Amino acid sequence: MTDKLTFVQPEGFAPPKGYSNGVIARGPTLFIAGQVGWNAQCQFETDDLAEQFAQALDNVLAVVRAAGGRPESIAKMTVYVTDLDAYRSSLRPIGQAWRTRLGKHFPAMALVGVAGLVEPRAKIEIEAVAVLEDRKA
Structure with missing residues (x-):
């Protein structure tokens, strides 16, 4: 999938940790709805x-796979969390979950703290954009 995504790192920027600055x-582009x-x-x-x-993350990847993509197809991801302190204190298990599912693939990302999500029990929601291989007719 590396021929579909090119990662951009501006000269002089410190290396990002866990994301890419640009992709x-x-x-073909797949837009994945927010997954809780x-x-x-x-x-x-x-x-x-x-x-x-x-x-x-498993739910996002299920949508990507259903469209014929792979984890490495993800170009952009936005993560919404209801508790930034809880997120920060969970970085180790979150990092492990990431590595298990996506290895060292780091799309362009944003993390946003929000007051709440539509589902009252949801503590996190992830939306993503993936780039798929051209389908042959």
Whole structure:
């Protein structure tokens, strides 16, 4: 998938940790709706932020795979959290969940603290954009 995504690092910028500053993408684009940390039956199995992060990431990846993509197809991701302090204190398990699912693939990213999400038990929501291989007719 590296021929579909080119990562941009401005000269003089410190290396980013866990994200890319920019991504140039070529190919069909998949926009993934915000995914919260519930299972396929829309049921929360945990109230732990890191575990919800892992499940939300699994949900994003399920959409990517359903469209024919791979984890490395993700070009951009926005993460919304209801508790920034809880996020910061969960960086180790969140990082482990990331490495297990995406390895060292780091798309352009933003993390936004929000007052709440539509689902009252949701502590995190992830939306993403992926670039897919051209489908042959």
